Amino acid sequence: MAERTDGRLVAAVESFLEHVRHARGLSEQTVRAYANDLDQLVAFAAERGSAGVQDLGLELLRDWLWDADQRGLARSTIARRSSSVRAFTRWASETGMLRIDPGVRLRAPKGAAHLPRVVSSDQVGTVLRQLAARAGTEDPGALRDLAVVELLYAAGIRVSELVGIDLGDVDRVHLTVRVLGKGSKERVVPFGVPARDALEAWLERGRPALAAAAADRSGARRAEGVQRSADAGQRGGAGQPGGAALFLGDRGARLGVRSVYRIVARALEGLPGAGPSGPHTFRHTAATHLLDGGADLRAVQELLGHASLGTTQIYTHVSSARLREVYRTAHPRA
16 A cells, blocks of 8 residues: 555645655646645635545535635636646545545536647747847857757747756757656657757857856856855856756856746747747747648657647647638638
8 A cells, every 4th residue: 555644634735745746756837736726725625624634525625616716716727726636636545545536526617728829930030030140249148049949949848848958968960859858758859950050059159158257257256265155056046057058047057947938038029929928939839830831740749748649739729720810811702
């Protein structure tokens, strides 16, 4: 029999979060989402005098979701809460904390389908030409920004995967890069010649300049007797060396997710179209352009690292939506 904890709901939730973080290797973002949803459940149960795992019956769970609906929470939020609690009760049942899994019969409305933002091929070309023009000044940051956007679009990778790439993960001969995706699943994805050229310019002229500047600053601090605290080193502060990281920030540390968001937001600024302006825009765009070009859906699933083909299928809806829009604007009898 798998592990048991005491019957308190709070302790059980803590054990579940440790399980999904370490045993299942889920991302910190996913773990935080589970934690937020289950904290809300614990508070709701406490208000009704329920503090034990065995108090989690189907009616209590249904009341929790109904309360969320009455407070005007979005369908997508309620659907996510339902998914979180089903994962928790399934685990509690498997570990023996619950005799019967009440989450099996729990249903929630499906989240509203929001099509991701996709930019056209012409718009991608405009963005990359503007970045290339800035990179032509040989500014290290501009060389990096071009390589970042080229790789995001060429490989269709997640921002978390991008910032985790090390120098040894890039094969510039075979034009592939090894990334670590969700659930610590590793995959190798291809990229094209323009991305290779941008990466080579960054590695040959941009990265060494940022790394050298960071080393000079570090040497000056040591000469002045200024020491970084151990805590700052553990946090990977901006002054810490980037080590084997492929992409460095302006101060020589490994490039962070927030910095990539800023790079992409600046690159997309001024482009027509609503929706987010984050790194996922290029991932969505790459997937849609591949399907528009005739790529097989399962090949796109493999490229993106989706566990389920259903996740990839949203891009077929994006392509259909774009086709209808083109038809409405271009056909004289639309």
